[in-house]
Amino acid sequence: MSSEHARQPVTMREVADAAGVSVATVSHVVNNKEGARIGEDARQRVRDAIHELGYRPNALAKTLSSGTSNFIGLVADAIATTPFAGQIIHGAQDEAWKHGYVLLVANTEGDPAAEDAAITMMLEHQVRGILYSTWFHRAVTVPEALRETDYVLVDCYEAGSTAPAVVPDEVQGGRTATELLIQAGHRTIAFINTTSPSPAQEGRLVGYRSALEAAAIAYDPDLVLNAPSDQEGGYAALDHVLTLDATAVFCHNDRMAMGLYDRAHERGLTIPGDLAVVGFDNQEVIAAHLRPPLTTVALPHYELGAAGIRRLLGDPNPSGKPILIPCPPVIRASIA
Amino acid sequence: MSSEHARQPVTMREVADAAGVSVATVSHVVNNKEGARIGEDARQRVRDAIHELGYRPNALAKTLSSGTSNFIGLVADAIATTPFAGQIIHGAQDEAWKHGYVLLVANTEGDPAAEDAAITMMLEHQVRGILYSTWFHRAVTVPEALRETDYVLVDCYEAGSTAPAVVPDEVQGGRTATELLIQAGHRTIAFINTTSPSPAQEGRLVGYRSALEAAAIAYDPDLVLNAPSDQEGGYAALDHVLTLDATAVFCHNDRMAMGLYDRAHERGLTIPGDLAVVGFDNQEVIAAHLRPPLTTVALPHYELGAAGIRRLLGDPNPSGKPILIPCPPVIRASIA
């Protein structure tokens, strides 16, 4: 951009002069100060001057002077790979704005050096606090620098610590997914879990078992498979599933479901007729457009971001344990 | 977060006192000032004090005092729906950091009111300039408030104006996609274009035609179809394509290709054996995991973001026309 914006921004001083009042008066009307007894005429003159001059308060000067910043930092590890981080940012921003805060975002691609630089930058900008988020639910170790300010872990947690954290309720999610199948009348339900050890791997399995138990269906370990959590994994797993006489399958995530669909169609199976399937994540691009559209359970990224801000800004959490955000079902057409 | 960070941050004054020098001296060593002749001993005492006290410069005070902010605003219209906006942010941030700038991000979901609030917020924070981005290439009308500062349109442009803009080279992209097919020996190439009027719709068609022309293949309008640019559109379009005796098909985007794959498999066709296909966008979750993996042309979002920053920070553009960023081919396995 080459255009010249030479004109220095209008200052409060100039407004004061134009309105024939002091800067204190201007400050008061600009901020609608409670205890401020300003005459209606002066008030109006100030308003007019503001309008005429196109005055914009300098938020940085305000911060410096008042000693309270309106920045909240958000460090994300993978803003560019999935829409997940974007949803966290979205939720965090909406909630932050409600409280008068503005988001300072930094992407680190998981690089510790970048992470440190980002936190340093945020600290130097006097952030009110920092949200440290990951694109998939996992354990992390809190960067030392983070402890210099208030912070909340989002979609991650620190093992064996009371570091404030907000994470998805994997157990409830796994239970919900399984219940969807059970409610449709299925009794032999395979579960293709991921091969990657993670809270999702553990939690969803616990949820699966608890749903079976609640429905008085015996848990059969043979029905639980493990596969890489992508399309290729789902594709390869289908044949094994067919071996099990299962009438339904719960896929660890939507990507696996997508691969499984491919193999199912290849083998001439129809979904949900021959096999009911439920996914996890609610990854729109995929789930909403599979044939048939995939019933799944949503990962509540938007809510994670929003809850993270709330927690940062005071929402107390006596338990000392991560706050669990529910994973709601998203009904489409892959279950009958 | 409830933990108390009562301790006021360490100021330059305190460092100065601890080191037995003046703040001016501290300022000089902190900023590695060129013309500053500071004794090695004083310099060292300052460094030690900084370390001991854990001093962090206050970036806001610095901005206020020096009069030059290190913020750049980035307003995005759909951070949460695709990874596209995320890639723009990523590219913009990397480039901004290189120049010592930090990103102030705001998501607006296309809401004009939110947009206005975002720009106002950025202006009040004394941003050096603003990147105004959209998640898909289109014409926009520049919000008035934007003109109060330097700005660059990213992945969008203003029709009939010289507003600085950076957009993907749709024509080259369309040509590249088509060339991929031609180079593999195809002569009858169908093009399923989108039904939505857009620079992509126009540009890719122009590119398609130019590639044909360069290869001395007559342009046959019957080979060009229009369909909704999603999986459903691609699925439905396949039957028509088969009608055309085409041996290859260029899909307007990867999502269409995904739907087309489904229908092709349903009809027992194999890709690329019976039909070669090339997509557009390089939407990882899809393209990299289709069976077979989809050869496509990438939308250079990361580069758009980075180029936007460069343009903002001085990269002049005499032409007054949008800067075109190339769309590179991504070879996978759907062409034979």
Add this chain to the structure above:
DNA sequence: TTGAAAGCGCTAACAT
């Protein structure tokens, strides 16, 4: 080689 001092734009007592 170093320090004093005047701001940057604003807020918040404290006067008047």
Add this chain to the structure above:
DNA sequence: ATGTTAGCGCTTTCAA
């Protein structure tokens, strides 16, 4: 009801 003034933490002449 409104103005004065002393900072907030830092940069930057200008002196010493």
